[in-house]
Amino acid sequence: MNKPKVLISRRWPASVEAKLQALYDVTLNTDDHPFSADEFRAALQDYDAVCPSVCDSLPAEVLNVANKRCKILGNFGVGYNHIDIAAAKQQGLIVTNTPGVLTQSTADIAMTLLLMSARRGAEGDRLVRAGQWTGWCPTHMMSSDVTGATLGLIGFGRIAQAMARKAHHGFGMKILYLKPSPADPAIVDELQAERCDTLEALLPQCDYVSLHCPGGNETRHLINENTLNLMKPSAHLINTARGDVVDSKALIKALQEKRIAGAGLDVYEGEPNIDPGFLTLDNAALLPHLGSATIATRTAMGEKVLANLRAYFSGAELPDRVV
Numbered sequence: 001m002n003k004p005k006v007l008i009s010r011r012w013p014a015s016v017e018a019k020l021q022a023l024y025d026v027t028l029n030t031d032d033h034p035f036s037a038d039e040f041r042a043a044l045q046d047y048d049a050v051c052p053s054v055c056d057s058l059p060a061e062v063l064n065v066a067n068k069r070c071k072i073l074g075n076f077g078v079g080y081n082h083i084d085i086a087a088a089k090q091q092g093l094i095v096t097n098t099p100g101v102l103t104q105s106t107a108d109i110a111m112t113l114l115l116m117s118a119r120r121g122a123e124g125d126r127l128v129r130a131g132q133w134t135g136w137c138p139t140h141m142m143s144s145d146v147t148g149a150t151l152g153l154i155g156f157g158r159i160a161q162a163m164a165r166k167a168h169h170g171f172g173m174k175i176l177y178l179k180p181s182p183a184d185p186a187i188v189d190e191l192q193a194e195r196c197d198t199l200e201a202l203l204p205q206c207d208y209v210s211l212h213c214p215g216g217n218e219t220r221h222l223i224n225e226n227t228l229n230l231m232k233p234s235a236h237l238i239n240t241a242r243g244d245v246v247d248s249k250a251l252i253k254a255l256q257e258k259r260i261a262g263a264g265l266d267v268y269e270g271e272p273n274i275d276p277g278f279l280t281l282d283n284a285a286l287l288p289h290l291g292s293a294t295i296a297t298r299t300a301m302g303e304k305v306l307a308n309l310r311a312y313f314s315g316a317e318l319p320d321r322v323v
């Protein structure tokens with residue numbers, strides 16, 4: 001019997017690509033270029049499984065292609081707001097994702113950005129590289145304390161809870177969270193975490209606000225001019241969730257006018273095309289969507305996609321089925 005035809009849209013860690021190649025008739029994107037809509041349409045007609053990444057865009061007009069061979073989209077990533085899930089369902093396409101394995105590495109990046117923003121890490125690095133450091137001085141680059149400060153988490157899923165543990169146990173931070181329903185009493189008790197019902201209740205209390213909600217229509221521009229105005233002028237905003245949760249123009253203006261103290265960002269509206277307004281801000285620490293980018297995590301993400309493909313092609317239950 002012919003092996004199933006599988007396409008992966010970007011390069012994956014070599015060890016996972018090799019495992020895929022041993023099992024399936026795999027096509028690699030050898031030069032690792034971002035696929036166009038037409039390349040995805042052709043892939044859906046030619047392959048049994050297509051494996052996109054979080055950087056790809058799969059709206060209804062791509063998924064609704066005629067003469068589809070593809071039955072499963074094995075997404076490399078936990079977030080799936082780049083795939084029109086309703087259209088996928090309507091087209092009978094299965095979608096899987098990679099939850100769990102990137103929790104710690106993404107929470108580590110959120111904590112990294114919190115520390116960089118609080119302690120002016122990116123700004124200090126730029127100053128040293130520019131040859132502008134004139135020596136230690138009692139009032140040079142004074143910044144904000146992290147230890148003992150209050151951290152507000154928007155969303156309280158796996159990644160937010162991992163960050164809350166690091167912040168509370170490692171840095172003695174007080175934890176507030178916003179979530180429609182109360183969290184598991186065990187974690188609330190462990191972290192002495194307090195739930196807020198609304199952004200209006202949470203934002204004015206926080207020294208640091210970290211975003212951990214999914215992207216998409218429901219959370220688009222949740223952080224906007226009005227909600228930014230509820231934050232303390234000394235507060236910092238951290239985003240490792242999705243760029244469109246924040247209105248970029250409003251955030252740039254708030255940072256320019258020092259209505260908040262700083263921001264640490266890993267994700268951007270329209271990334272990788274970052275609003276140029278961010279690039280001139282000293283009070284923004286900017287990373288290129290590195291949340292899950294450790295060797296071990298990216299390998300584990302590939303293994304997760306592989307586990308879902310194996311389950312699908314052997315008729316077993318899918319471990320990480322989204323739809």
Ligand SMILES: O=CC(=O)O
Pocket residue numbers: 054076077078079080102291292
């Ligand atoms: O952003 C990365 C992911 O959703 O896995």
